[in-house]
Amino acid sequence: MSPPHSHSHSEAGSAGHHHAAAAPHPSQSPPWSILRMTVAARLGVALVMSAMLWAFVLTAMR
Numbered sequence: 001m002s003p004p005h006s007h008s009h010s011e012a013g014s015a016g017h018h019h020a021a022a023a024p025h026p027s028q029s030p031p032w033s034i035l036r037m038t039v040a041a042r043l044g045v046a047l048v049m050s051a052m053l054w055a056f057v058l059t060a061m062r
Helices: 039-061
Strands: none
């Protein structure tokens, strides 16, 4: 049986958070954002999604 050990994050040299407790995590930009899409692209995505959902509904009703 292994000896008891601590799981606390206050140990020196522990791998984990490498910033101060009061400092927030740095922001990361998302790989894509609907807010950055043009209006035409948003409408295109909406039409494709709508067609897929209608196909699903009509298939389920068969």
